[in-house]
Amino acid sequence: MKTIVLKQRPVGTPTLSDFELINSDMDLNPNKGELVLETTYVSVDPYLRGRMSDAKSYVPPFEVGKPLSSGIVAKVTASQNDHFKEGDYVVGMLDWKTKQISNGEGLLKVDGDKAPLSAYLGVLGMTGLTAYLGLTEIGKPKAGETLVVSGAAGAVGSVVGQIGKILGLNVVGIAGTDEKVEMLKSDFKFDHAINYNSTEDMGAALKKACPNGIDIYFDNVGGAISDAVLFNINRFARMIICGAISVYNSTEIPNSISVQPFLIKNSALMQGFIVSNYSDKFPQAMQQLATWLAEEKLSYSETIVEGFDSTPQAFLDLFEGKNKGKMIVKA
Amino acid sequence: MKTIVLKQRPVGTPTLSDFELINSDMDLNPNKGELVLETTYVSVDPYLRGRMSDAKSYVPPFEVGKPLSSGIVAKVTASQNDHFKEGDYVVGMLDWKTKQISNGEGLLKVDGDKAPLSAYLGVLGMTGLTAYLGLTEIGKPKAGETLVVSGAAGAVGSVVGQIGKILGLNVVGIAGTDEKVEMLKSDFKFDHAINYNSTEDMGAALKKACPNGIDIYFDNVGGAISDAVLFNINRFARMIICGAISVYNSTEIPNSISVQPFLIKNSALMQGFIVSNYSDKFPQAMQQLATWLAEEKLSYSETIVEGFDSTPQAFLDLFEGKNKGKMIVKA
Numbered sequence: 001m002k003t004i005v006l007k008q009r010p011v012g013t014p015t016l017s018d019f020e021l022i023n024s025d026m027d028l029n030p031n032k033g034e035l036v037l038e039t040t041y042v043s044v045d046p047y048l049r050g051r052m053s054d055a056k057s058y059v060p061p062f063e064v065g066k067p068l069s070s071g072i073v074a075k076v077t078a079s080q081n082d083h084f085k086e087g088d089y090v091v092g093m094l095d096w097k098t099k100q101i102s103n104g105e106g107l108l109k110v111d112g113d114k115a116p117l118s119a120y121l122g123v124l125g126m127t128g129l130t131a132y133l134g135l136t137e138i139g140k141p142k143a144g145e146t147l148v149v150s151g152a153a154g155a156v157g158s159v160v161g162q163i164g165k166i167l168g169l170n171v172v173g174i175a176g177t178d179e180k181v182e183m184l185k186s187d188f189k190f191d192h193a194i195n196y197n198s199t200e201d202m203g204a205a206l207k208k209a210c211p212n213g214i215d216i217y218f219d220n221v222g223g224a225i226s227d228a229v230l231f232n233i234n235r236f237a238r239m240i241i242c243g244a245i246s247v248y249n250s251t252e253i254p255n256s257i258s259v260q261p262f263l264i265k266n267s268a269l270m271q272g273f274i275v276s277n278y279s280d281k282f283p284q285a286m287q288q289l290a291t292w293l294a295e296e297k298l299s300y301s302e303t304i305v306e307g308f309d310s311t312p313q314a315f316l317d318l319f320e321g322k323n324k325g326k327m328i329v330k331a
Numbered sequence: 332m333k334t335i336v337l338k339q340r341p342v343g344t345p346t347l348s349d350f351e352l353i354n355s356d357m358d359l360n361p362n363k364g365e366l367v368l369e370t371t372y373v374s375v376d377p378y379l380r381g382r383m384s385d386a387k388s389y390v391p392p393f394e395v396g397k398p399l400s401s402g403i404v405a406k407v408t409a410s411q412n413d414h415f416k417e418g419d420y421v422v423g424m425l426d427w428k429t430k431q432i433s434n435g436e437g438l439l440k441v442d443g444d445k446a447p448l449s450a451y452l453g454v455l456g457m458t459g460l461t462a463y464l465g466l467t468e469i470g471k472p473k474a475g476e477t478l479v480v481s482g483a484a485g486a487v488g489s490v491v492g493q494i495g496k497i498l499g500l501n502v503v504g505i506a507g508t509d510e511k512v513e514m515l516k517s518d519f520k521f522d523h524a525i526n527y528n529s530t531e532d533m534g535a536a537l538k539k540a541c542p543n544g545i546d547i548y549f550d551n552v553g554g555a556i557s558d559a560v561l562f563n564i565n566r567f568a569r570m571i572i573c574g575a576i577s578v579y580n581s582t583e584i585p586n587s588i589s590v591q592p593f594l595i596k597n598s599a600l601m602q603g604f605i606v607s608n609y610s611d612k613f614p615q616a617m618q619q620l621a622t623w624l625a626e627e628k629l630s631y632s633e634t635i636v637e638g639f640d641s642t643p644q645a646f647l648d649l650f651e652g653k654n655k656g657k658m659i660v661k662a
Contacts, residue, residue, distance in 0.1 A: 050596070055596075219591065222589060222591040222592065223589070226591060241591045241594045241595050242595070243595065244589070244591045244592050244595060247589060247591075247592060253588050253589075254588065254589040254592070255586050255587065255588055255589060256586065256587075256588075256589040256591075257584050257585065257586055257587075258553060258554070258575070258578060258584075258585040258586060258587040259590055259601070260550065260553040260557060260572045260575045260578075260587075260601075260603075261553065261575050261578060261579075261585070262603075263572045263601060263602065263603030264572050264573070264574065264575060264603040264604070264605070265381070265386075265603070266603060267602075267603045267604070267605050267608055268602070268603050269600065269601070269602045269603070270590070270591075270594060270600070270601045270602075271594065271598075271599070271600045271601075272591075272593075272594030272595040272596070272597060272598045272599050272600070273595070273598070274595070274598050277598055
């Protein structure tokens with residue numbers, strides 16, 4: 001049985017030496033009410049970087065020397081819990097362990113026949129919920145409006161753009177390679193996509209891609225890309241601040257242009273979005289996402305990395321933009 | 332008859348040479364439906380700076396060579412309009428002229444017996460409406476929460492803080508002199524006030540003044556003060572971005588710390604606020620403000636400058652913080 005623990009708090013960009021893989025031999029015998037889980041898929045997500053630091057945030061930080069945790073799909077290999085039986089698959093926030101004991105709390109049974117098991121960590125999981133609820137609850141989209149998505153080829157971004165198209169928006173994606181840009185346009189039917197790495201003047205590129213201005217901005221990256229967006233927002237623009245991967249590894253407090261004058265001039269809104277604040281809307285949202293998936297209106301991409309031991313490396317690769325869509329480790 | 336026109340668009344901080352006073356002799360004879368107005372009080376406001384530039388904004392820019400305009404209280408000296416008679420006082424957006432003709436559109440009759448005429452440019456006018464609607468519509472205050480107001484000794488800020496007290500909030504004001512700080516505490520009953528000019532570490536000062544963190548920030552200034560606020564906001568904080576006087580005269584696009592990570596961490600909201608977007612709520616809001624004024628729950632301060640010719644100087648003085656409360660010119 002393997003466990004991955006946080007060896008030390010990363011300073012700036014995390015490295016493999018911040019993690020430690022521990023092998024142990026232990027018999028896992030469930031007591032009454034407990035079940036034994038064998039990890040199938042591990043989700044790695046940019047927001048985990050925040051929990052590796054000691055700063056105050058909306059979730060408590062990971063502890064040094066203790067296992068990390070994230071969304072995991074696991075198989076029930078033994079059960080003393082009435083709600084789960086051997087052979088079931090479940091999804092939940094679980095430790096980075098190949099095997100573990102759970103009391104079943106917070107676990108959701110998933111059906112591998114309805115959708116691939118990995119989808120429950122992506123389009124039918126937190127990723128899809130984040131995309132759908134951020135866009136609808138804060139973005140309040142109206143057909144015909146223009147939506148810009150940063151980190152558009154990422155797990156959340158690619159779903160946001162597709163939902164935007166379903167809702168009748170003009171969708172412009174921003175990503176970091178020509179290959180991703182091509183995927184956004186051909187696979188996900190974005191109206192436009194911009195490679196920020198090969199674009200000198202993002203402001204001008206956005207102006208060209210959004211001749212009617214930007215009504216909604218779904219922001220996964222922050223930094224200079226978000227600055228460029230500000231110059232192109234419309235009156236009453238809504239900006240969903242969902243992630244800021246471009247600055248997560250900063251050791252200094254990052255600077256950018258002052259947003260306040262842009263907000264005033266345009267009566268615009270910026271709101272920090274955390275999907276867990278909207279848990280009362282999860283059932284309706286999951287239903288909608290599953291329907292769109294079944295109707296083939298929604299597709300998704302995954303980057304699946306093989307082997308539980310590769311989990312830290314897969315996490316590090318997120319910051320290099322090596323993933324297309326949801327980054328998942330197959331244990 | 333005197334008119335003040337915009338001689339040239341200011342670059343950076345405006346100076347007197349950007350304005351021109353023109354004397355003319357003209358008989359003003361009202362046609363059917365028109366009335367003649369004699370200016371009594373002129374409102375000068377920081378937001379006018381924006382209209383002096385050529386940039387796209389929520390109101391069209393002033394034209395070079397044409398009169399400036401702002402909120403004005405005027406006396407009707409002749410009328411061919413059924414809704415107004417000689418001797419009435421009105422308030423409205425009018426040209427910077429000592430006398431002018433109007434068709435009555437957009438003018439509101441005001442009663443000098445109910446409140447001093449100048450109050451209709453302040454606490455019972457756009458100033459009061461901005462304070463009340465910004466705080467209630469975006470701030471959504473709940474008794475016991477902590478409100479921080481920047482530009483607290485200014486026209487809007489001093490009303491915001493008092494309304495905060497009426498609504499049961501802990502109110503902390505930020506202003507630029509010891510005299511203003513004293514006024515906020517003794518005249519306006521703020522719980523705390525901070526002089527940013529004599530405070531080295533605004534972040535620490537705010538932390539001390541707001542032991543339970545900041546739930547609502549009513550921002551009139553932007554810049555470094557707003558940066559310091561971000562470090563002290565609570566989860567679900569609401570930031571009303573009403574003004575950014577600290578950067579209005581910038582010739583370069585101002586920089587500050589990136590707000591996005593703070594918004595994400597705290598599920599916080601920043602919204603640009605323009606009172607004119609809430610015009611459907613004006614009647615109810617004015618009623619509430621008049622009631623509080625009559626009940627002596629609300630007081631206000633004014634800086635009244637004598638002489639129509641002083642209007643440009645009074646406007647310039649806003650950027651030096653020379654006003655306490657609403658800055659008004661008595662024509």
